[in-house]
Amino acid sequence: MDTQGNGTGAQALRPHAEDAFAHELKALSAADDRPRPPRWKLSPWAVATYLLGGTLADGTAVTPKYVGPRRIVEVAVSTLATDRALLLLGVPGTAKTWVSEHLAAAVSGDSTLLVQGTAGTPEEAVRYGWDYARLLARGPGREALVPSPVMRAMAEGATVRVEELTRIPADVQDALITILSEKTLPIPELGQEVQAVRGFNLIATANDRDRGVNDLSSALRRRFNTVVLPLPATADAEVDIVARRVDQLGRTLDLPPAPDALAEIRRVVTVFRELREGVTGDGRTRVKTPSGTLSTAEAISVVTHGLALAAHFGDGVLRPSDVAAGILGAVVRDPAADRVVWQEYLEAVVRERDGWQDFYRACREVAP
Template structure:
């Protein structure tokens, strides 16, 4: 089966100097190998079959020996439901606490389905309706009035005309009246252009992925009419410490290679320590279940653990011996835990003195944390 034209064009862009290449460029070899080996039915304008999209996300080894690295570490069924939703006329809403890989998963889904993850609307409190619908080239508008030449298509309109996957990040941060612009798009698959007396009809292959942070409930809650247009998939935090260590290690390794930082294997012990601290404070209990703890105000997500370890690797590379040590991650952990200087500092100090101080093999970590906390 042939690769969609939009994918072919996107794949040939020069991204050799990109600090963070888009998923379709960073994993182009894997996507090409999957496309070559994929003999299952593909929905219209999909780069891969739903089965191959799931394999791309979950990882595995192809018959020719090509290793597909996992992009999402979590329950297989979540990925299968997300992929199968995109193969229907229902839009997909990825919901979860901060740091549960909502954006990461949406990017890779779009890359594997359409070969283009860049049709993106970033939701904020100031996102205008034009960002979702369309805007105007005002020079053309003033000179010639409303016309197709003066119209500037937004990412969603482009996805509709190309049969691609659009993405909207942080949907619940967008004002409610702007959110509701999506209702007609998702239900009727059309986008009216009243200024021209026309409409854009979505072609086969079009769908939309939105993400939302469940900590934002009550900010701009989705209307019931809009929520019905989505199939909601809730992304959980990693179920086990081993799974979270694996996620952090993989992502830090990918980021580190692009920044010429030290190899991750030299710092696996510190990664596990960071993950342990985050999980215990997040859960309000030590890993052995014996000691109850107060939880700080922050989320202490996997994404924040990745940030702490990456920052620690940079310290080790530029101001140390290249090996990740407790002193390299201590300041990052303090910054992640103590968001509210008054309340969170008390939580952190109690944790240091009652848990970290008494834990075997953690003396260097305790001293490093005490030093930055003083």
């Protein structure tokens, strides 16, 4: 896959997984002597190792892409080795898109076969469209047909990704039923069909918060094996996730390493978890929950923005003043209701917590 973008030699801001971790995938492939399903680049064991991390016999360190229960990854990988599609379900920020991208990269070596689900996603995004200039000039034919990512994956025996499946209109969702059950995509205009070759499968993601938007029909849901991605079970696990991703993003953005950033990362994670769960970490104080999700992904964004502030407008040390505005923006989504939640949390929890006075003052300074 060409990661050079416009051909000027500029490095991609956000390389695809198969490019960013090409050295790990190559090392895993060389060390992988286990059976591989048809057209898979790695064995299921190696795919799971790529996601969960480990050290290979030659000393190559494989970085964890997902920090969570091992069994979840094993179930997801084994699903892709069958004829059932995989649905990754969870609240916002549980790394559904991240996991789906890395699964596709490890299985097929290509994570770019992607349908992004929105309320305006047309049926052509799932089936096929037409090059109307060629259609008018030459009439219906395969040369005028524009295959969707799903059709390409079927023909190539690859993994295709469908993001935010429940945001796609129900009638477009249903176009997947024949594809997933019969493994064929009819082209009635040409009297032809495209049959999926071995290796084809589909990974979809869906948001728990989108229930009632475009719920999956029972017929379509039966075609998926659903794996629920939970929020990090402990604060330490979430801190680890945030620290790893912030380090990766910082290197991509050429931000200098921030010494002792872990203390502020832990503070951001603590605030998010307490507001998300409605209780302080010691279980002694109940707090109101805001309207936002306060996900791990948002914590990563807050810390990365704080690092940019520290690097460009500070002394390079991540301080409470660098993360305060980002936390405020993440918490106060509904100005009327969330402002009250945040003020009460500041006064009842942050103000009284030992060692948090600098953070309290920084939050008061940016408070609306």
